Amino acid sequence: xxxxxxxxxxxxxxxxxxxxxxxxxxxxxxxxxxxxxxxxxxxxxxxxxxxxxxxxxxxxxxxxxxxxxxxxxxxxxxxxxxxxxxxxxxxxxxxxxxxxxxxxxxxxxxxxxxxxxxxxxxxxxxxxxxxxxxxxxxxxxxxxxxxxxxxxxxxxxxxxxxxxxxxxxxxxxxxxxxxxxxxxxxxxxxxxxxxxxxxxxxxxxxxxxxxxxxxxxxxxxxxxxxxxxxxxxxxxxxxxxxxxxxxxxxx
Amino acid sequence: xxxxxxxxxxxxxxxxxxxxxxxxxxxxxxxxxxxxxxxxxxxxxxxxxxxxxxxxxxxxxxxxxxxxxxxxxxxxxxxxxxxxxxxxxxxxxxxxxxxxxxxxxxxxxxxxxxxxxxxxxxxxxxxxxxxxxxxxxxxxxxxxxxxxxxxxxxxxxxxxxxxxxxxxxxxxxxxxxxxxxxxxxxxxxxxxxxxxxxxxxxxxxxxxxxxxxxxxxxxxxxxxxxxxxxxxxxxxxxxxxxxxxxxxxxxxxxxxxxxxxxxxxxxxxxxxxxxxxxxxxxxxxxxxxxxxxxxxxxxxxxxxxxxxxxxxxxxxxxxxxxxxxxxxxxxxxxxxxxxxxxxxxxxxxxxxxxxxxxxxxxxxx
Numbered sequence: 001x002x003x004x005x006x007x008x009x010x011x012x013x014x015x016x017x018x019x020x021x022x023x024x025x026x027x028x029x030x031x032x033x034x035x036x037x038x039x040x041x042x043x044x045x046x047x048x049x050x051x052x053x054x055x056x057x058x059x060x061x062x063x064x065x066x067x068x069x070x071x072x073x074x075x076x077x078x079x080x081x082x083x084x085x086x087x088x089x090x091x092x093x094x095x096x097x098x099x100x101x102x103x104x105x106x107x108x109x110x111x112x113x114x115x116x117x118x119x120x121x122x123x124x125x126x127x128x129x130x131x132x133x134x135x136x137x138x139x140x141x142x143x144x145x146x147x148x149x150x151x152x153x154x155x156x157x158x159x160x161x162x163x164x165x166x167x168x169x170x171x172x173x174x175x176x177x178x179x180x181x182x183x184x185x186x187x188x189x190x191x192x193x194x195x196x197x198x199x200x201x202x203x204x205x206x207x208x209x210x211x212x213x214x215x216x217x218x219x220x221x222x223x224x225x226x227x228x229x230x231x232x233x234x235x236x237x238x239x240x241x242x243x244x245x246x247x248x249x250x251x
Numbered sequence: 252x253x254x255x256x257x258x259x260x261x262x263x264x265x266x267x268x269x270x271x272x273x274x275x276x277x278x279x280x281x282x283x284x285x286x287x288x289x290x291x292x293x294x295x296x297x298x299x300x301x302x303x304x305x306x307x308x309x310x311x312x313x314x315x316x317x318x319x320x321x322x323x324x325x326x327x328x329x330x331x332x333x334x335x336x337x338x339x340x341x342x343x344x345x346x347x348x349x350x351x352x353x354x355x356x357x358x359x360x361x362x363x364x365x366x367x368x369x370x371x372x373x374x375x376x377x378x379x380x381x382x383x384x385x386x387x388x389x390x391x392x393x394x395x396x397x398x399x400x401x402x403x404x405x406x407x408x409x410x411x412x413x414x415x416x417x418x419x420x421x422x423x424x425x426x427x428x429x430x431x432x433x434x435x436x437x438x439x440x441x442x443x444x445x446x447x448x449x450x451x452x453x454x455x456x457x458x459x460x461x462x463x464x465x466x467x468x469x470x471x472x473x474x475x476x477x478x479x480x481x482x483x484x485x486x487x488x489x490x491x492x493x494x495x496x497x498x499x500x501x502x503x504x505x506x507x508x509x510x511x512x513x514x515x516x517x518x519x520x521x522x523x524x525x526x527x528x529x530x531x532x533x534x535x536x537x538x539x540x541x542x543x544x545x546x547x548x549x550x551x552x553x554x555x556x557x558x559x560x561x562x563x564x565x566x567x568x569x570x571x572x573x574x575x576x577x578x579x580x581x582x583x584x585x586x587x588x589x590x591x592x593x594x595x596x597x598x599x600x601x602x603x604x605x606x607x608x609x610x611x612x613x614x615x616x
Contacts, residue, residue: 073479088477090470092537093463101467102478104460115459 001028002064003166003198004049004080009058011044018044020222021058025215026167026198031189033201033209033230036219037242042202045219046169049200050082051075063166079166083156083173091145095137096126098144099159129162130155133191150181157188167198174208186212206235218242284530284546284579291550295557302560306437315552316545317445318343318507321500322523323530323544324452325380325493330527331456332469332489333536334387334394339497340519341405342379346372346501347511348409348418355420365425368505373498379405380494381487388486402520409513419510430506441503448499453541465489469536522551525572529579535587550575 004026011019019041026032036042047053049060051069060067062078069075072082089098100122106112123140130137137147137155144152153173160168170189174182189212193199203209209216210230218226218241226241296304322339329336350372357364379401386397434443456462464485467475472482504512530547532539555568 071479072477076479082477084477086473088471088474090467090474090537092466092470097463097467101463101475102480104463115455115461117458117460117463119458 002026003028003062005061006045006049007059007061009045009048009055009060011041011048011053011055017222019048019055019058022219022222023224024049024217025227026200027215028166028198029193029196030214031193031199031201031212033203033213033216034219035203035206035209035216035238035242040219040242041222042219043171044222046082046171046200046202049075050080050169052082076163079164080169081160081164081167082169083160083171085171085175089144089152089156089159092143094142095130095140095144095155096123098155099126099129099162103163126162130158133158133161133188148181150177150184153177153181153185154188157185157192161188161192161195161197164197167200168192169200169202171202172204173201174203174205182208206238209238210235220244220247283582284543284550287575288546288550288553291553291557295553295561298557298561303557308556308560310437310439312549312552312556313442314439314507315555316548317439317441318500318503319519319523319526319548319552320445320545321448321496321503322493322519323526323548324448324541325496326520326523326527327530327532327539327541327544328452328456328465328489329394329493330524330532330534331465331536331539332486333534334469334486334490335398335524335534336383336490336493337395337398337520337524338379338383338401338405339493339500339523340516341402341409342376342494342497343500343504343519344511344513344516345379345405345409346375346498347505348413348513349375350502351418351420351505351511352412354422355418359420360422360424362422362424365422368422368425369499369502372502372505373495376494376496376498376501377491378494379497380491383494384487384490387490388483398520406513409511413511413513415513417511417513421505421509425502425506426509428506429503430509441507444499444503448496449541449545452496456541461485461488466537469538471537523548525576526551528583529572529575531579531583533583533587534580538583547579 002025004024006022006024009019009022009024010017022041022045024034024045034042034045044053048055049069051072051074054068054070060069062080067078069078069080075082090101093101096119100117105118105121105125107116107118112118126140130140137151137158144155147155153176157168157170157173160170173189174185177185186208189199189201193214201209201213210233213230216228216230216233216238217224218228218238220242225246228237228241302308322343326336326339350368353371354364354368357367383394383397383401386392387394429440429444432440434440456465464475464480467480468482468485468489475482475485526548527539527544528534528547529550530540530543530545532543551568551572554571555565558565558567
């Protein structure tokens with residue numbers, strides 16, 4: 001089922017045309033890899049689709065209905081979460097607080113009105129959320145800043161998965177990770193997909209893309225130039241599309 | 252295959268959940284600083300058991316700390332957001348000047364007047380705090396500059412309004428009950444008021460959404476914005492609380508000294524900030540506790556009283572506090588670099604491993 005359909009998205013920054021009539025599709029329960037060379041417009045597209053930036057032209061259909069996200073909050077309200085490259089975790093807070101930051105569980109009654117939180121429930125629900133995905137989080141009570149890059153990435157992905165029920169955008173989630181940690185995060189991504197969520201996976205690593213993605217959409221110079229099924233694609237083909245095989249006038 | 256490993260991993264998830272209380276305590280700088288305080292108390296008690304280890308001495312130490320502790324509540328919140336408030340002393344003066352003038356006009360007598368004066372002082376403090384918070388949060392002027400500016404403005408306006416001459420006009424009931432009175436047995440009322448502010452502040456900081464946002468804003472403002480927290484609004488409230496605390500400090504100082512202290516608060520903000528930092532709150536934001544601040548403020552008070560009693564010139568207090576201050580920041584900084592190096596080394600190691608195994612394959616394209 002198609003959860004998101006973007007058509008003809010245009011976004012410019014002054015003279016720079018970041019998105020030049022870009023199309024993009026996300027299917028539920030699939031990992032959609034979004035690849036392209038630096039400056040192809042992957043991050044801008046992510047920002048537009050997650051409500052951080054506004055498109056100047058083009059339409060976005062979410063579950064068949066045309067939507068205009070003016071803020072990330074509006075996208076989140078529809079079940080769309082984004083994990084940015086810099087994770088956006090608070091290093092001094094523990095995993096529970098990071099998971100619930102901005103979405104706290106209120107305490108009951110008067111205490112809740114006074115701004116108190118139901119910390120027990122938040123702790124329980126975080127433990128469930130991490131366990132559910134098998135996220136490699138060793139402790140809920142330590143500041144996440146003390147954890148390894150892989151654990152932090154797992155927390156960020158699990159946080160997105162805990163709140164998103166439709167789409168998660170992952171902007172180069174494995175860029176800074178070692179082998180084992182990358183493997184963990186990729187497994188985590190597959191489990192998120194298996195819950196029926198559409199995962200958009202941005203990466204520069206073609207082997208990772210081929211191993212985790214179901215569909216691959218290639219961007220070049222602000223446009224989608226090709227769409228592949230991961231099963232019948234190859235690194236050569238992807239790199240070719242990224243580097244201009246389909247450019248007008250190219251051989 | 253990978254599923255199995257993960258089932259295993261899930262079963263021993265959260266294995267370090269139960270860190271022994273003692274070990275957890277030892278990691279908190281505030282706990283280490285408690286040891287320092289206890290050490291000082293023991294030292295002075297041994298040096299001068301008759302004069303130091305007395306109710307009178309302890310009473311005067313906590314009285315000297317009471318007003319600073321109230322200011323320290325606000326200052327701790329501000330510094331946790333990675334900000335700074337240099338204006339608290341001047342705001343205290345301004346609040347007490349306006350409150351004293353109002354109370355003077357109301358006849359300077361009775362509880363009703365004192366009550367009105369208290370509200371006026373808190374409102375004045377909160378107003379300055381709002382100005383600070385607005386400029387820091389909305390106008391994005393560095394907190395150091397904003398509060399240096401409002402320091403000058405609040406103090407200058409106080410002098411303009413009074414011609415530089417201290418105002419009295421404090422109702423006697425306020426002086427007798429809050430300034431000099433005991434709430435019960437030998438515990439001064441001013442200390443009880445201060446303790447109430449400290450306890451409320453701690454509860455708000457550690458148990459409420461507002462407190463969590465305060466830490467979060469100091470830890471990573473960008474992360475807060477992305478999850479929809481209004482960072483500028485949070486900063487505005489935090490500085491307003493700091494201002495309101497200075498307002499409470501203003502009325503307490505009126506009760507204690509029976510008049511304003513226009514010339515007497517030039518070091519107040521720095522004393523409070525030193526206490527906050529000695530108490531383990533990080534100037535870089537995200538970390539800290541009001542409990543630590545209270546301990547950090549008690550240390551100078553103990554030193555001052557202790558030095559007088561054992562016959563060391565009390566000027567040495569400044570020297571010793573300076574050493575404590577730098578030491579505290581050094582410890583904080585060392586811990587931060589250690590934490591960073593710790594995780595950095597791990598990542599590096601794995602990446603090195605990664606190259607060996609041949610992952611990091613994007614380079615191969």
